[in-house]
Amino acid sequence: MVQGAEAKMKGSTAETVKVVVRCRPMNEQETAHGHNRVVDIDVDRGVVELRNVKAPETDPKKTFTFDAVYDWNSKQLELYDETFRPLIDSVLCGFNGTIFAYGQTGTGKTYTMEGIRDDPEKRGVIPNSFEHVFDHIARSSNQQYLIRASYLEIYQEEIRDLLGKDQKNRLELKERPDTGVYVKDLQQFVCKSVNEIQHVMTVGNQNRAVGATNMNLHSSRSHAIFIITIECSEIDDKGKNHIRVGKLNLVDLAGSERQSKTGTVGERLKEATKINLSLSALGNVISALVDGKSTHIPYRDSKLTRLLQDSLGGNSKTIMVANIGPASYNYDETITTLRYANRAKNIQNKPKVNEDPKDAILKEYQQELARLKAQLSQRGVKKKKKKKVSEEGGEDEEEEEEEEEEEAEAAKDEDSEALLQQEKELEIEKNRILNDQHMIEEEKDRYLTEIKHKEAEMVAAKDAQEKLLNRIKTMESKLLCGGKNIIDHTNEQQRALQQRKHEILEQKKREREMLQLLEKEEESSCEIASTFSSLQAEVEAKTRKLKKLFAKLQSVKQEMADLHEEFCRDRVDLQHTQNVLTRELKLKALIIENFISPEEKRKILSRAFFDEDEDVWKVRPVVRQTSGTLKRPVSSASRRPTSEYAKMQASVDHNPRYKGENIMVVELDPAVRTTRDWEGPVVAPRVSAALEAALRPLDEDLNIDASLATLNHSQAVKSTRKAKGKFKSGLRPPTQLPDSSMYPKSRGLVPK
Ligand code: ADP
Ligand code: MG
Numbered sequence: 001m002v003q004g005a006e007a008k009m010k011g012s013t014a015e016t017v018k019v020v021v022r023c024r025p026m027n028e029q030e031t032a033h034g035h036n037r038v039v040d041i042d043v044d045r046g047v048v049e050l051r052n053v054k055a056p057e058t059d060p061k062k063t064f065t066f067d068a069v070y071d072w073n074s075k076q077l078e079l080y081d082e083t084f085r086p087l088i089d090s091v092l093c094g095f096n097g098t099i100f101a102y103g104q105t106g107t108g109k110t111y112t113m114e115g116i117r118d119d120p121e122k123r124g125v126i127p128n129s130f131e132h133v134f135d136h137i138a139r140s141s142n143q144q145y146l147i148r149a150s151y152l153e154i155y156q157e158e159i160r161d162l163l164g165k166d167q168k169n170r171l172e173l174k175e176r177p178d179t180g181v182y183v184k185d186l187q188q189f190v191c192k193s194v195n196e197i198q199h200v201m202t203v204g205n206q207n208r209a210v211g212a213t214n215m216n217l218h219s220s221r222s223h224a225i226f227i228i229t230i231e232c233s234e235i236d237d238k239g240k241n242h243i244r245v246g247k248l249n250l251v252d253l254a255g256s257e258r259q260s261k262t263g264t265v266g267e268r269l270k271e272a273t274k275i276n277l278s279l280s281a282l283g284n285v286i287s288a289l290v291d292g293k294s295t296h297i298p299y300r301d302s303k304l305t306r307l308l309q310d311s312l313g314g315n316s317k318t319i320m321v322a323n324i325g326p327a328s329y330n331y332d333e334t335i336t337t338l339r340y341a342n343r344a345k346n347i348q349n350k351p352k353v354n355e356d357p358k359d360a361i362l363k364e365y366q367q368e369l370a371r372l373k374a375q376l377s378q379r380g381v382k383k384k385k386k387k388k389v390s391e392e393g394g395e396d397e398e399e400e401e402e403e404e405e406e407e408a409e410a411a412k413d414e415d416s417e418a419l420l421q422q423e424k425e426l427e428i429e430k431n432r433i434l435n436d437q438h439m440i441e442e443e444k445d446r447y448l449t450e451i452k453h454k455e456a457e458m459v460a461a462k463d464a465q466e467k468l469l470n471r472i473k474t475m476e477s478k479l480l481c482g483g484k485n486i487i488d489h490t491n492e493q494q495r496a497l498q499q500r501k502h503e504i505l506e507q508k509k510r511e512r513e514m515l516q517l518l519e520k521e522e523e524s525s526c527e528i529a530s531t532f533s534s535l536q537a538e539v540e541a542k543t544r545k546l547k548k549l550f551a552k553l554q555s556v557k558q559e560m561a562d563l564h565e566e567f568c569r570d571r572v573d574l575q576h577t578q579n580v581l582t583r584e585l586k587l588k589a590l591i592i593e594n595f596i597s598p599e600e601k602r603k604i605l606s607r608a609f610f611d612e613d614e615d616v617w618k619v620r621p622v623v624r625q626t627s628g629t630l631k632r633p634v635s636s637a638s639r640r641p642t643s644e645y646a647k648m649q650a651s652v653d654h655n656p657r658y659k660g661e662n663i664m665v666v667e668l669d670p671a672v673r674t675t676r677d678w679e680g681p682v683v684a685p686r687v688s689a690a691l692e693a694a695l696r697p698l699d700e701d702l703n704i705d706a707s708l709a710t711l712n713h714s715q716a717v718k719s720t721r722k723a724k725g726k727f728k729s730g731l732r733p734p735t736q737l738p739d740s741s742m743y744p745k746s747r748g749l750v751p752k
Contacts, residue, residue, distance in 0.1 A: 016347060017318045017319070017347040017349060018318065019066050019344050020070065020083050020320070021064070021066050021324060022069075023069075023070070023071055023325070023326050026327060035327040038327070038331055038334075039051075041069050041070075043071060046515075046516060050064075052331060053328045060558075062555070064338045075121065076128070079112070079125075080128045081502075082505050083319060084125050087319055088129050088133065094232065094246045095316070095351050096246060096249075097249070097316060098311035098319070100251045100320045101253060101321045102323065102337065103255075103322055104334070104337060110219070113126055115127065117198075133147065134194045137480050140482035143481070144233045144234075144362070144366075146190065146362040146480070148188040148190050149188065149189050149191050149200045149201075150163065150187060150188045151163050151224070151226050152171070152224075152225050153225070154222060154223040154225070154278060157278065162203075163187040171184060172185075172613065188229070192480060208224065219252075220255040223251065223252070225252075225307070229247050231244070242355060243355070244354060244356075246354065249311060253279065254278070254279060256336070257333055278305065282312075285301075286312065289312060290346040290347055312349075313349060315352055316349055317351045369479075372468060372471055419458060423458060426451055426454055607621075
């Protein structure tokens with residue numbers, strides 16, 4: 001194939017990222033508000049000019065040159081044919097390709113990538129590429145294709161499979177030394193037609209909208225990547241099968257406008273930093289790539305840059321579409337986008353055809369198909385053999401094995417025919433037995449059960465065969481072949497037309513390149529000395545030259561000032577983020593210092609590690625010491641420590657209460673006393689003397705009144721006094737007085 005050969009020739013030569021700029025028309029709102037257009041586009045020269053309305057009139061316009069530029073009148077198909085078609089062609093030949101849409105929200109990224117699908121004129125790159133790919137396959141000859149599609153989204157540094165069943169699932173990025181970075185568990189759908197792949201895209205878009213609370217906000221903050229993998233197998237002149245795999249990434253990036261971080265804290269700040277992380281990482285990667293001095297390219301800084309590592313400075317053909325708005329109020333964003341795009345122009349890629357990669361699914365498909373077909377033919381052969389064996393009485397047929405290959409193809413039909421034949425034979429046999437009058441019943445039964453067995457066997461064989469055939473059919477339907485209508489006249493004409501179109505576009509491109517080169521030459525040629533006829537002429541010429549150079553100097557100075565200003569703004573932003581993060585860090589440190597014991601902290605720190613793949617801190621599980629198994633300590637005397645009393649009780653009494661007493665002997669902690677003994681009110685000595693005097697006769701009265709004949713006086717007084725004294729000190733009165741049986745028994749102090 002011509003394209004294939006061409007591609008191989010082009011393979012592994014370095015080429016730069018192709019950058020095109022597209023400016024959308026003024027929208028109704030902008031026109032209604034009377035905004036000025038500050039963007040001028042020269043399509044022929046590939047130049048964009050930008051005017052700053054805030055700067056003085058004398059200031060020169062900012063000029064940028066790109067591979068191609070498209071103004072507000074550009075048509076979707078024009079863009080496709082001129083810029084994207086060659087890239088898709090390369091992917092069909094086995095190159096990797098990437099198309100990025102970059103720019104401020106509302107400048108036409110989604111319009112360029114997806115467009116309006118129901119309107120054929122306004123369809124974007126993605127639907128146009130679907131048509132292109134399947135058209136190409138239909139027109140191909142002697143090739144087999146397998147097309148797969150996936151759709152994912154990166155939002156706040158989390159990857160979501162837009163075709164996955166569970167939309168809450170977050171996917172991880174993994175890396176393999178042979179195939180590079182890939183998304184683990186990302187769904188891939190085999191697509192057999194334009195309709196199928198469009199359906200895949202519709203489903204993905206629906207999921208994207210469902211997951212978002214505010215679709216506009218969400219889509220302007222997330223990156224959507226549609227991936228088409230095209231595998232193609234072709235048999236070369238020597239009959240060897242070659243597989244080429246091209247992967248096409250179609251990326252609709254998040255809006256590039258500055259997400260103000262000033263004044264945001266907590267979750268909002270986290271969100272703002274994360275949204276910008278992938279985009280700023282993309283910017284850093286581009287800077288590092290074109291810098292020439294950087295040895296480290298920070299691909300690992302974000303999910304997006306890791307995933308598209310190949311597209312930036314790797315094995316891929318890449319096109320960046322920088323979308324801009326024309327109105328004056330977008331000036332700042334427009335100039336930033338143009339500068340970004342201007343830098344990206346200088347990225348060098350080294351695309352090459354991916355031939356016979358290890359992970360080609362097409363190869364697996366082909367192998368599986370061959371295996372299934374062999375299985376089918378084996379069945380056919382076996383059956384034939386069986387038949388022959390039964391016919392010829394077990395004779396070995398050697399030639400049969402040689403025939404196997406040829407038979408494989410015809411096996412499908414033969415097999416089903418043989419089954420039908422067998423079915424008929426069995427039916428006839430059954431009828432014969434049933435109608436046979438000479439056979440005894442028992443014999444008849446035996447024959448009939450035999451026939452039944454055979455029938456069951458046949459049904460099972462039929463089933464298995466059908467399953468096998470179905471499997472082969474579905475697998476074959478997934479592999480796409482062209483060439484069915486290759487002789488079709490219109491097809492040929494179409495191809496010729498395409499070729500012509502392509503040539504014209506190539507011509508246009510070359511013209512633009514020549515113009516750009518000429519301009520460059522002109523600029524540098526001012527240095528070349530020329531002879532002048534008069535002094536006046538020389539002065540005039542040199543003044544002109546001086547003016548030109550002065551203007552250039554001014555614009556460079558202005559550019560420097562602008563860049564400085566931009567950097568200052570970025571620095572303030574970064575400083576703010578740093579301050580907020582430091583403050584948060586201090587709070588965490590405070591919590592750790594005050595609420596987590598140093599021992600625990602040390603343990604956690606020793607187990608914590610940073611997982612680069614997932615970009616999170618993790619804690620290793622506790623590793624148990626395996627040297628010697630741990631045993632619980634045993635008590636020296638018995639299984640459980642127990643008191644002597646409990647042991648004694650347990651031996652005489654089988655009450656379970658004494659089975660496991662006193663597991664631990666704990667001394668009681670006497671409580672610190674918090675009360676004082678009651679002391680009567682302090683009575684002045686004179687008063688107390690008076691009181692004593694007053695009380696004494698009463699004491700004697702008591703003695704007199706005591707009518708116990710057996711108690712002598714002195715004893716009675718003594719005992720009363722003793723009791724009084726003892727009561728005073730708060731102790732229990734004696735309960736055992738001589739002859740206490742005469743008194744009622746004391747109950748003692750009643751516990752509270
Ligand atoms: P983005 O994806 O960059 O946020 P959109 O693609 O959603 O922007 O575009 C915003 C609006 O501008 C849409 O209504 C779209 O139809 C319109 N638009 C963008 N580019 C063009 C264009 N080149 N021609 C016509 N309309 C456009
Ligand atoms: Mg968009």
